Amino acid sequence: MPNYRNCLRLFFLATLLILPAACGGDAQPENVYIADAADDGQTVTMAVGDALQVMLAExxxxxxxxxxxxxxxxxxxxxxxxxxxxxxxxxxxxxTRTFLFNAVGAGTSVLRLVNARQQATAVEPAATFEITVQVSD
Structure with a gap:
């Protein structure tokens, strides 16, 4: 039986690579980095023009x-x-909620996401995800 997570990653990666070309979109990213909950707390090094896809259970x-x-x-x-x-x-x-980011400038970004009820600001989030992204020219 195929691993669900790997199948889902391949589906989103194929979608990411095929749709822009079919729809006359912008240039394809040089590299696409895929992150999920297991990458929480990690650092990713990318170049301008690369993409980061974050996939989290929701x-x-x-x-x-x-x-x-x-x-x-x-x-x-x-x-x-x-x-x-x-x-x-x-x-x-x-x-799965999927966020797609493009590396647009050199520098460091700490990307932090929370899984919370939007109206309940006084309630602690159910989960958090943080990844540090270092982008070079």
Whole structure:
């Protein structure tokens, strides 16, 4: 039986590489770095023009969703609205939230995301994710 995480990564990577060309989009990133919860606390070194794809488990039916709380947009820019892919059609099923960032300038960005209820600011997040991204020219 294939590993679900690897299949999902391959699907998103293929989508990332095929759609812009098919839709007449911008140039393809030189390298695409894929991060997930296992990469929390890590440092990634990239070059301008590379992309970072962050994939995190989420279940929006609980009210908890991933949101960006810190990032240096001069270094790492969110390329589009985060995408959500449910694991199944079952009511209340969880899935994966995917953020795609482009390295747009040299420098360091500490990308921090929280999984929290958006209206409940006094409540601690259910989870956090942080990755340091160092971008060179």
């Amino acid at each position: 279940n929006p039916t609980t009210g908890y969703v991933w949101a960006i709380v810190t990032n240096d947009d001069a270094v790492l820019r969110l390329s589009d609205e985060p995408a959500y892919e449910a694991e199944s059609d079952a009511l209340g099923a969880g899935g």
